[in-house]
Amino acid sequence: MPRSSPVVALDTLLSGNKRFVCGAPEHPNQDAARRSQLGPGQAPFAVILGCSDSRLAAEIIFDQGLGDLFVVRTAGHVLGTEVLGSVEYATSVLGTRLVVVLGHDSCGAIAAARESVDYGHSAGGFVRDVVERVTSSLLSARAAGLxxxxxxxxxxxxxxxxxxxxxxxxxxxxxxxxxxxxxGLGYALVRGSTRVVTARGIAPEVLNMDDQADD
Structure with a gap:
């Protein structure tokens, strides 16, 4: 079962993503029998904290189905107390073994943070709060020469x-x-592929991060 360990859960996600990239998705757990099975409750094997971008639909890019993923999405995958509470609920109540932070290229929140830092263009309303939370990551990257x-x-x-x-x-x-x-996984919009960016709780040698092609 995917939820048997964090490593198995991650392997299930990455295998599903490979099927999606190759154009051979299996579309598992998307039928009437699955709907009926899930009536009494849910037991997702992974939490996906991703950006709200319309091109980043987790069940599609990881080739999963109903009840497989507990998905939390905000612009720029920024954190608030409601996000933290949702992730904690999935791991402590639903028994989910893996938490994934899913980011992507051409992110509008990151672009807005650049506009704010470089040109002083300030977003209005509550969008400003999103931009400010992303700006710290932008400044940290630049301080490191990235x-x-x-x-x-x-x-x-x-x-x-x-x-x-x-x-x-x-x-x-x-x-x-x-x-x-x-x-943490990075997603390439055009290629449709994901790569491991960082991991806590899984040994690097298990992930083979050095062998992954950059996007």
């Missing part, structure tokens, strides 16, 4: 993973105990 779009995206993914564990004692304790893992 300037490309993908570099900034990856830094924002790492920053979000760190924030999850810094702000949620429950999640950090679950990682320390081996109960869950938190992984």
């Amino acid at each position: 300037t490309t779009d993908n570099d900034v995206r990856d830094e924002h993914i790492r920053h979000t993973v760190d924030l999850l564990l810094d702000r949620s004692r429950l999640l950090s304790q679950q990682v320390d105990s081996g109960r869950i893992a938190v992984v």
